[in-house]
Amino acid sequence: MLRRLPLLPAAAFLLVMGCSDDSEDTTGTGGAGTGGDATTSTGGMATSTGGMTTSTGGMGGDPGDTTPPTVAITDDASDAIATDAVTFTFTFSEDVGTSFAEADITLAGGGTASDFTVVDATTATIVVTPDRGTSGTMEVTVAAGTFEDAAGNTNTDAATAIQEYDVPPLTTVLFDMEGTPAPGMEPFGNLAATPVVDPTDATNMVAQLDKPGNAELWAGNTFHYCPNFGISVLPFAVGTTTIRARVWSPDANVPIRLKVEDASAPTISVETEAMVTTAATWEWLTFDLSMEASGTAAINYANTYDKLSIFPNFGTDGATAGAKTYYVDDIEFVGLEFTATCP
Secondary structure, three states, rough: OOOOOOOOHHHHHHHHOOOOOOOOOOOOOOOOOOOOOOOEEEOOEEEEEOOOOOOOOOOOOOEEEEOOOEEEEEEEOOOOOOOOOOEEEEEOOOOOOOOOOHHEEEEEOOOOOEEEEEEEOOEEEEEEEOOOOOOOEEEEOOOOOOEEEOOOOOOOOOOEEEEEEEEEOOEEEEEEOOOOOEEEEEOOOOOOEEEOOOOOOOOOOEEEEEOOOOOOOEEEEEEEEHHHOOOOOOOEEEEEOOEEEEEOOOOOOOOEEEEEEEEOOEEEEEEEEEOOOOOEEEEEEEOOOOOOOOOOOOOOOOOOOOOOEEEEEEOOHHHHHEEEEEEEEEEEEOOOOOOOOOO
């Protein structure tokens, strides 16, 4: 049996028929359509497939600092060979904060490190002081893996600086021909002693010792500025038994003897020798009175020693060696500083 449907109003009929095939469908479910050019935005990364653009976030950016810091080491020695304390400076390629410390520095070759200072985030300094009377090469090293930059990168390269040194000993001048008062000279054994201009330096005065053909093998000269041809009392003690002098000799392999004695008791004395190694050149000779010459008395620290004599080419007379001229200057007590005064 057929059922008759009711008639639709004309307006409803027109509404259904108003949709056509060339219309543009836009659906707002997540922003993505099913046709045409749809755009979905949920971040910042854009991709395109079939005309669809999607943005989902920022995944790029700076990968960070991965460069290790470095350090350069320099020093303030003005000459190739340092003669005193040396300050080393550590200059970093970037800020290393507080990661660098004195314990990161290795010192070899002599000297004592002190006064470590962090100047700023890229600079530090340390002072190395060699012992008096020593020479050598000091070596300052910073190993790899000892400091880091703000990003946590550790240095991968070590750094080293070297500096030669030759530091004169601590001394007290006993005789200098230009000193005040000027020393007196008392020659013996037919030797002649005269103050003259240094033959190698016109600005300097020295003692000229002429040992002629008739000189005794023990010919020499006493240097003095106190009564009894004396000098200041020499403060010998264990570890401080050395006197040094600059000597010029016309020949090498010549023994120079030095004798100290009690100016008021000449039987109390100590003698020692040093050998000239270079001809016609000023040379520092060191006389250690704790090493007495064969056949002479040993040093006695309870005795007074306040008289000093030097014997050029001791043991050979003038007739054997021929007439010779020697020069002496700058006689110094080594190891102590004191005021040289008459007793």
